[in-house]
Amino acid sequence: MITRAELQLLRSLSDKRHREELGLFAVEGEKIVAELLAAGHPFEKIYGTGAWKGKKTHEIAEQEMARASHFPTPSPVLAVGRIRRDALSPGELDSGLTLALDGVQDPGNVGTMLRIADWFGIDRVILSPECADLHSQKVIQASMGSFARVRAVVTALGAALAGIRAPIIGCALEGRDVHRIAGIADAVIVIGSEGRGLSGEVGRLLAYSVTIPRRGAAESLNAAVAAAIVCDNLRRGASG
């Protein structure tokens, strides 16, 4: 049994503004909640109906879940976590590999890129405030649990990238062959929005761009697909 006010609070977390105000986010769905729990994510509360066999802190009735849920067909579990507002440490971007998302608005792409960063052991993902919200259901769900494992920082990219020591590398239709970047250990790879490319502020900071050689006629590749190919090529040196 939970109060009406609590149900309203849970339901309000489908809205970014409410998430920001409350400092909380909600994620629903058996598969994704199980993945986040397996990755050790420290949820504040886990509401589960009788059908949810995983860890829970609050047992609630199906009718209550239907009222709390953001879904037309509620899942048996809804977990509430605290929004992470990590900041970059001074000099953090100087070493290691960073994936920087510049205005990537599609939540599926943002989540998929967290998963890619996790697979390739990229040190961190930084996101401009214009990106799809890191704490939205769709981003977390598309990340397949990588949300819990990847260091992700939302920050104004122009300020964060200015003056860093690592090269800032764009991904574009014209540039150096991506097959020649194997083994670079310190870099920031910037991925822009598919429709609008990089913001001017970030574009001016690029050391150079890389391009994925094309053999056919497609005009472009999906942003997450391009990011993955760049990561595979960067990691190539390490694997021989």
Place this chain on the structure above:
Amino acid sequence: MITRAELQLLRSLSDKRHREELGLFAVEGEKIVAELLAAGHPFEKIYGTGAWKGKKTHEIAEQEMARASHFPTPSPVLAVGRIRRDALSPGELDSGLTLALDGVQDPGNVGTMLRIADWFGIDRVILSPECADLHSQKVIQASMGSFARVRAVVTALGAALAGIRAPIIGCALEGRDVHRIAGIADAVIVIGSEGRGLSGEVGRLLAYSVTIPRRGAAESLNAAVAAAIVCDNLRRGASG
């Protein structure tokens, strides 16, 4: 002005069964229809409202479009095409590169893989009948126009792949390093469903599997992302 029966027919094309019966499909949206027209796709009919400035064969009122459309917010254009029921030629899979989709049910992934095949100049895509419908709005939209350029054949994979001369290569968590397949000119790359992997019938036909070296903790990569990395590695030999 179009008849009520015609409006009903257009609306019915959101359903795969109706598409199959009528041999027709519909695609809506200014961007995707413009891309398909630019790629030379031979539509049977193009219904446009006054707001659609591209090629049209039938001018219709906004209220009519609202009734024909599959979208809650109709676009100013709806194009109708004839379903392609291409078959493989004898020996076709023996040479060149084929991307074979085995039960890939997510339409976004299927469309993205058409786009990837188009980018990398893959000779053809073959899809098992269990894949998301090639002629659905979501698949065509995610292909970003590549639907019109890529040869795509729906076929039972077990029968199509049995006895071919080109090696059949899977993509799995264990296998040969994908970084060592550069320059293979004739092959079938099989991509399975993210959840269920390859069907048993196809799995038994594999010459070997390749794997994308992992440095981090993600359990897997998105199917389209994996396909793109395999294609980039296959095409590497050709680019130096």
